[in-house]
Amino acid sequence: MKVSIKHLFAAVTLFASSTVLADVLADIKPLQDRWAEVNYALPEDDREKAFAELLANADKVVGGNPDKAEALIWRGIIKSSYANAKGGLGALSVAEGSKADLEQALKLDPTALQGSAYTSLGVLYSKVPGWPIGFGDNKKAKELLLKALEQNPQGIDPNYFYADYLAGKRDWAEALRYLEIAKAAQPRPGRESADAGRQQEIAALLAKVQKKLKK
Template sequence: MKRLSVCLLLAALSQSVWALEPADQQRLNGIQQSWAHIQYEVAEKQRVAAFEQLSSEATAFTTQRPAVAEAWIWKGIVTSSWAGAQGGLGALGKAKDAKADLEKALTLDPKALQGSAYTSLAALYDRVPGWPIGFGDSDKAEQLLKQALQLNPEGIDSLYFWGDHLYRQKRYAEARVALLKAQQAAPRPGRETADAGRRKEIAALLVDVNKKLD
């Protein structure tokens, strides 16, 4: 199995959590901040263990608050990031678990976190190998990303993953437009580390896109 892209992390995909109860919001914010620290500040060789520990926290959140879609979204994001850090065939099982978590979130509230479940699920479909090894499907990824953009057309993550998808499909001019728009996305309060890391990923991908267009 191809190594899952570390940028699955997807997903730092959270937006406003105003609908959550205060205790749930605080818990979610903690998971988001821990994820960003691991994804962008922890040494690569230490990420597997760190994501494993964070996965326990995310699992406890869904166990105790099973009707909260935001909890399932972030369980999926953490699990997919854990898979990306691990790599290899062993990561496929975690990718499937993340897929199930995100699908669960969609059954509860597809609009939660401005459609972040759609974006995170699309990233999995774009990166996991296709049949017969895995469930990867670029057409499904595109469908999900379009749904995400309907809910969050100006979001840094929805635009980044849309640009990444277009790049993978060799639609370089369209990818450049999406990524330039992603660079203009408004900062997310409390998500400074995630935003900084994502902007570096956008800049790096733009370099690759521009090389294809030259």
């Protein structure tokens, strides 16, 4: 069978792209594992220092993968978690850094990690104070979280965080609907610790929502 140069080039390009993706996924795996450990297993008082140390590792991963959305997404997630652990006005500059990473990831590849940049950026806009203190914006948060759901409609994270957003708006019935989807989400291979921790958060929010609906 005769193979055209065009088809051969396409096959080589696809193979190269798959190899590059595999490489960056291998690079971010230790970040994912440690993030889950810090976020769900460490005492709250120990998290700020641990996230600061993890951020240094994320800087190295991004340094080796400066044009890869996946690396920027995970540095953005770690910065967001670090800002949350840090608290106060001092956390705002860290949150700004997270926002910059996630926005850059969206420019590079909005579909990376099933649209995770949309989820994390939506959470930032939801949780950070609004003007004049910070960049928080509920309308923007909703827009981003809905885009995340378009990318990954059955995913545990986009459904949980949109439910959390809805609960913040006291839309208990809709929050319950998305929590049920999050609870039934398929396990993510290699993300067992993160899934277990997220399911605990889902259970806690579910109990709160169900209590509100019974009133």
